[in-house]
Amino acid sequence: MKILRQSKIEELIAFDCKHGSVTIGTDEAGRGPLAGPVIASAVYFPDLSQEVCEVIKFIDDSKKFSSNPKLRKELSESIKSVAKYSIQECTVEEIDKINILQASLLAMKKSCEDLINQISLNKESLIILVDGNFIIPRYDYKQKAVKKGDTLSASIAAASILAKVHRDEFMQGLSEDFPQYYWHKNKGYPTPAHIEALRAHGACKWHRKTFLGKVLCEQKKLF
Numbered sequence: 001m002k003i004l005r006q007s008k009i010e011e012l013i014a015f016d017c018k019h020g021s022v023t024i025g026t027d028e029a030g031r032g033p034l035a036g037p038v039i040a041s042a043v044y045f046p047d048l049s050q051e052v053c054e055v056i057k058f059i060d061d062s063k064k065f066s067s068n069p070k071l072r073k074e075l076s077e078s079i080k081s082v083a084k085y086s087i088q089e090c091t092v093e094e095i096d097k098i099n100i101l102q103a104s105l106l107a108m109k110k111s112c113e114d115l116i117n118q119i120s121l122n123k124e125s126l127i128i129l130v131d132g133n134f135i136i137p138r139y140d141y142k143q144k145a146v147k148k149g150d151t152l153s154a155s156i157a158a159a160s161i162l163a164k165v166h167r168d169e170f171m172q173g174l175s176e177d178f179p180q181y182y183w184h185k186n187k188g189y190p191t192p193a194h195i196e197a198l199r200a201h202g203a204c205k206w207h208r209k210t211f212l213g214k215v216l217c218e219q220k221k222l223f
Contacts, residue, residue: 008057008060009053009056009057009058009059009154010053011152012059012060012152012153012154012157013045013048013053013154015152015153015154016045016129016153016154016155017048019127019129019144020125020126020127020142021125022044022121022122022125022126022127023044023126023127023128023129023153023155024042024044024112024115024116024121024126024127024128024129024155025042025043025044025128025129025131025149025154025156025157025158025159026040026041026042026043026108026111026112026128026129026130026131026155026156026159027040027108027131027149027150027156027157027159027160027163028040028041028104028107028108028131028163029160029163029164029166029167029168030163030167030187030188031100031101031104032189032190033171033187033188033189033190033208033211034188034189034190034194034198034207034208034211034212034215035092035171035174035181035188035204035206035207035208036092036167036170036171036174036183036187036188036206037090037091037095037167037170038089038090038095038103038104038107038167039087039088039089039107039163039164039166039167039170040087040088040089040090040104040107040108040110040111040159040163041085041086041087041088041158041159041160041162041163041166042085042086042108042111042112042114042115042128042159043079043083043115043155043156043158043159043162044083044084044085044115044119044121045082045083045084045154045155045158046083046084046119047082055078055081055082056075056078056079056082056083056154056158058071058075059075059078059079059154059157059161060150060151060157063150063160065161069165069168072161072164072165073165075161076161076162076165076166079161079162080162083158084115084118084119085115085158085159086110086111086112086114086115086118087111087162087163087166088107088110088111088114089107089110090103090104090106090107090110092205092206092208094106095208095210096208096210099210100211101134105130105134105137108130108136109136109139111159112128112136112139112141116141123141126141126142127141127142127143127144128141128142128143128144129144129146129149129153129155129156130143130144130146130149131146131148131149131150131153131156131159131160132145132146132147132149133145133147167187171183171184171187171188172184172187174206178204178206180197180200180201181194181197181198181201181204182197188206190215195215198212198215
């Protein structure tokens with residue numbers, strides 16, 4: 001007998017449900033760019049009724065929507081309408097001080113803490129699913145690192161979308177004040193145009209100093 005494959009959202013929700021009755025997913029956006037903060041989001045779906053599943057049925061890893069940012073934005077609004085969530089950041093200064101991995105984990109911790117405070121979840125029934133290979137350090141909650149979690153977990157996938165949309169909009173806003181770096185197009189990533197702009201104009205306060213050594217190694221002074 002041929003078994004019909006579940007829809008993507010059913011698979012994502014089933015993954016979350018098997019980990020516990022109260023599941024928070026967290027993910028970040030912006031580990032690779034040369035500029036701007038790293039943004040993290042934490043998401044909890046208090047209700048997974050058929051109506052809610054219909055609203056979020058198209059969610060997936062945010063990278064799957066790179067060619068359709070308009071749809072990703074629409075999905076972000078849909079998620080916000082049915083989920084509890086928090087979006088937090090680690091600044092450029094924090095990234096340069098503690099490195100991008102630790103800053104990403106710290107941003108996820110901030111978002112989880114804010115979300116848990118919002119909804120007063122029972123600690124004993126709660127599990128945090130963290131996208132990637134690492135759990136949040138020095139954090140007294142049950143956690144599980146989920147490699148490629150944004151393709152497996154509904155809450156992580158939702159968090160990836162919220163974080164990505166928020167960060168993209170943030171960088172687009174910064175581009176109005178710093179148009180020479182083309183952040184409205186590259187979002188701070190090291191595209192050829194961004195690198196050439198760095199070489200022509202130098203770096204600004206929104207650039208991550210610890211990321212620029214190789215890019216501008218021929219320049220004696222970056223700032």
